[in-house]
Amino acid sequence: MNSTKPMHLKGNANQNNDDREGNHGNSRRDSSGSYQEATVYNPTYTKSNSRKKKKRNTDTRLPIDKASWFSILTFSWVTPLFIKGWKGTLKTEDLTVASYKDSSEMNSHRLETRWAHILTKHGSKDASLFSALLYAMRSGVICSTIALTISTSTSLVSSTVVMRRLIAFTQSPEPDFFYGSLLVVLFTSLEFTRTACVSFALYLTERVAGRIRAALVAMVYHKILRLRSLKGKSVGELINLCTNDGQRVFDLCRSLPMGIVGIFICVLSLIASYVILGWTAVLGTTSYIVFYPLQMFLSKLITRFRQHCIKITDKRVRLMSEVITCIKLIKMYAWEIPFAKQIGAIRNQERSVLEKTGYVQSLSTSMLPVVSIMSASFTIILHTSLGYDIDVAQLSEFQNSDIRRNSRFLTLPKI
Template identity: 40%
Template sequence: MADSSKEGIFVEGGGVQTCPPPRLYTPKDPANDSVRSIPKEGGGSMVRHGPYRAYVYAPPQYTPGRGIRKYKTALKNLIPVRKEARQKDVISVDSAGFLSFISFSWMSKYIYKAYRVGLTAEDIPEVSPLDSCDLNAQRLELLWQEEVSHKGPKRASFGSAVWRFIRTRVIVSSIVFLLSLALGFVSSTIFMRKLLEYAEDENGDVMMGVTWALCLTLAEFLRVILFSWNWALNYRTAIRLRSACLAMLYRKVVRLNSLGAKSGGLINLFSSDGQRVFDMVLFGPMIVGGPVVTVLGVFYILWLLGPWALLGMTTFLLFYPAQYGLSRLMGYLRGKTVTVSDQRVRLITEILSSIKFVKMYAWEKCFAKAILQVRKKEHDYLQKTAYCQSLSISMAPTVPVISAIITFLAHVGAGNSLTAAQAFSLIAYMMRHMQPLLHLGCEFGLKICSGRKAVLRLQVFQIVAI
């Protein structure tokens, strides 16, 4: 899907036209990897050095699209199977059908060739123009300039521009994920319970049992399809945002005369913060599943076992504030860790740049002591973060078990009977849906907090001139 209302499209003969993909010039004599001349279109030649592929790159130009036309390329991915002609030197994700897109089978030929004979530089295709750094950086810069023009340089938020960049795809991904959760809820609470009731009934109709089994199979199949689609959307959205941020950061760096004391922080921006932005978009949309699963669980227990059984859900309701607090604490510790890491990298860079003076005046022990102090401080923050993460991970598996025990005790203690169909359907729902989301909810929250801090660091560095 397209990202937002400002996304351009690549169409043939349409209203919005972009530059063609890169024109590749592959030598006709692959056996010779030395320097040689390669003819170009329109005369002239290019010189190729070594085994790398020589090419002329025409950067795509972003043009804001309007209406449904801007989603044309993304909507074509919904066609189940596509038999279109594919460009040999461009990755085939844009020409993949729906089944190929969600299963990543369009990568099979590259993986198989890498397994059989290995890949060379000639075998690696060009990235999709829609995922390129140039195009996405142009689009994010346009959104950022609009943010600055509307709110002013001081009130402008780079996070708002980032949200507009990923808004449409994140909303669609969240809807797809919620649909997969709904199918999982139906399969666990209705179809599985009906199958268990059929197994308990000695005089049950065989066709009825077959019907419930087929319904359970179909619901699980559709759930897996939607869940895979959610991952495919998130991966591509994360790639686009990371490419845009790093490209804008690179353009900012090449405009600077000197990095000065920012070199250490710049290294972390390119490596750590770029990955945090990627993880935020990859895992962030799935955090909406936690509240939805909890609400569905409350209504299901209320309908299945009665109001007394809701005492078991208090465990989940108490776990979410604790989970949120741990996520905030880990985000705070991560921010402190990044700050100390910048100090360490900056100190080491200064030492290496002035190593002659350090050796001349025998300052090795002094600087070694300073590095060890900074490293010890960084180690302490990392250790505290690991303790909080371990506590969160250890709490998640125990919460559904405790909740199920309290639920069953409250239901039986109120004088009600408990059947196998009721017990196993409730346990299946808690273990299959509640436990994974509780286990990963803290991780998702941590990814979002870390990603937000990375976006703020990018704005502080002013990757776009205001």
């Protein structure tokens, strides 16, 4: 006699049967007796959503390539990375892949193509690698120079013309509100333009310098791979060529636009100082002439220390290569301690030279604000001692138009 069970009892029986079969309610059994996961229909799942999700997860481009102009000028594209680093330790997966535009493959190919053209045109004797580097970074240097020139011009106009008129406006007995508002808007616009141009120049010079360094190091690496022998060159010299010399080229690319703009700043500052205070300001600001020979002496001293450090580094690398090659012999005769002391002594000598280089470079950098303050003080003392009067507006205008306001452009690159 067949008895029919109610629907709720059938549901419980099916559920118990699924439990007995190992909770394979959403699975199906194949011919071999094993269970396979059944496909569950999801109405919200489509191929387009899957593609979008996959594209979003695999987008590892550098954030600066996707950033807007406002994000580039304010450097806000790197803010999420700073926040993540502030909350915890950054991991490898937190960093994005470098842009292909900044890769050594693309930039080295462009540099090698230009270098091959120069070799074909001038020959191996008259060819200059520096001209190839200038050709590779010409667009970045030109744009950075233009941006820094605009920044300097707006800084001088806002600090000399607009600021002086604002001071005179505050001292007038019957000030015009519309005229004062116009001066404030003009001053704000000029300062915003100056800041935007400086940010753009900094972004452009850093990125162009990184591309040039990557291209040059890759070019040297490819050349080393094609050589059958080092032809008298040591391993330390090759390592120094890819590290120290590459960093010096990076510093040159970063400082070259500032050096070009520095000449323009000197001329504008001398003209503005002469208009404000007269010939006494010209005598005071020419004290920077003494600053340049001292800067050149310190730069040459830094270069001499670096050349001496190259020899010590080469000696240490050679000794380390011998130790690695003959490690079995050193272990057999228990020569680990004597070799370790010898390598340690060479390393201490190398560190001493690097410390001297750092001290000289710090001295060269710290001299800049001291010289600017001495120049301004000498100018004011000379102006007042000759019987000339100076008011608050002239003092403020001279202080803002003096070379020391833009003296960061007058430092020589340590290359």
